[in-house]
Amino acid sequence: MNSLNNLWSDDVLMKAAGLPQQELPAACLYIVGVPIGNMGDITLRALWVLSRADVIAAEDTRETRKLLERFGIDARLISVREHNERHGAEQIEALLAEGKRVAMVTDAGTPAVSDPGARVVEYLHGIGRRVIPVPGPSAAVTALSAAGLLGAGFTFIGFLPPQPKARRQAVEALRARREPFVLYEAPHRILALLEDIAEVLSPERRVVVARELTKKFETISAMNAGDLGKFASTHDPRGEYVVLVDEEPPKEEGLTAEAEAWLRDLAPEMPASKLAAIAARRTGMPRQEIYAWLIHERDAAGSSSD
Template sequence: MSEHDHEQSAVTGAATAAGAGTLYIVATPIGNLDDLSARAGRILAAADLVVAEDTRRTGQLLQHLGVRKSMLALHDHNERDRVPRVLAELRAGRNLALVSDAGTPLISDPGYVVVREARAAGIAVVPVPGPCALVAALSAAGLPTDRFLFAGFLPAKRAGRRAELESLRREAATLVFYESPHRILETLDDILSVMGETRELVVARELTKTFETFYAGPVAQVRACLAGDPNATRGEFVLVLRGADPESAGAGADGLDVDRMLRLLMAELPVKTVAKIVAEATGLAKNALYQRALALKGAESE
């Protein structure tokens, strides 16, 4: 028996002891089809049913593999309704492969409800790891990876997006976001306004695909690069943003609400004077406070 056969036997044996099949969570390519692992290919070929976010897109992948499979559509709008069908298939002893359109399922993709319910029912859930856009972007961004916070997609509307960014402004961990092409420039405008012009940013576009591109530098510079590139607003984006510098974040070491201080003083004084006063009061860098004050003033004027 091969190592692969032993693995399959052990997993299947544990599941069929209760008469149930196994739910495999299969990572698929985010662009380059060669990134599909051999194990993922075997699981897809052997599965009794493929549960797919978009059956048309997954059908293209299966065709590339030379595999014909029954598929069940499961997406954001029908996931809860699909749970009984999925559990019934698994309880009947069938092995299912859950895939998203691209990358690792459940990472800003559907599947959470199904996985949770399957585990609650005592059904084996087995990850088949592989491509993931956020990990790929982090690995090549050149920003700290010892701590990072994945925030998925920011809200579609500007007010909600800015509120979300404001809540993350003091976060010291590297921040990772996904964004769509039709909102990328607006999102960068909001990051610039809330986080400041100099915060370090890496934007990864079309990862693993023919036109893969990285834009890196201060937020203002990256925004200008994308605005000047006619192809830059096409494709899928991952944004990797350096976390807040403790010495220039919105709260001082003593816990003072520096933003509130800036706003109160700006109601009476010029921005340059405000930055100088708050720098003397908190020990924070005057230049960083000046940039932050400008960002706050700009946000309030819109």
């Protein structure tokens, strides 16, 4: 058991929350959510569990040490990150077999949600070990609460593939989703992601770009997908990003008069297949329907000139 700072052993808030009376089983893995930026977001229960864990498995022991020192917690740390998760799982199992309490944390947020931890949890479930969640901050839910998405429910996607071609294909696959979805992205790839979204999704689909959540320079920007290109060209990328895409807005049946007019203007300038693909991205209509309309218009124009 750790040597505890009185801050957490006798604190009135801990007693008010009833934590001293709550069960804290040994030989269990505790999945502990930690702040995504603002240290004030740590929960009382997270502090209670971390201060009483025999060992803390951390994504980056240096970052976790800073958090623990801030709150006066002294603990043994081991490294469990993306590239050593299987070994980490076996190391944790050995500790649990000794009757130890082990807590798992990532650098920010909740383990196993676009962060290391899922393989460890799956391994321990497979051998019958108990895993106890200790809820904490999540960038996805934090962003959703301030995004004002109107669609019911959401799909959490997380990070898309970093390679340009694979990322573009992933965005094209997401276009078919009618419900809201949530993406994560790193600063050095965010502009490319926003440009892909602007080119692929319906221009009127609502998108919210959130960065540096809970931190000093937090920004939450809402716009239509059609405006993302302009936003990306003037945006200075920094910090971690959450990109939220709202539900697909209802579509009008068929092409509008305005869309038909510009299609007629552009038809002589490019092949019907290419124009149909561009118009499908801009209108949200199926490419095949637009292509069929272009061919019909071309045939009709040819017949009238005979």
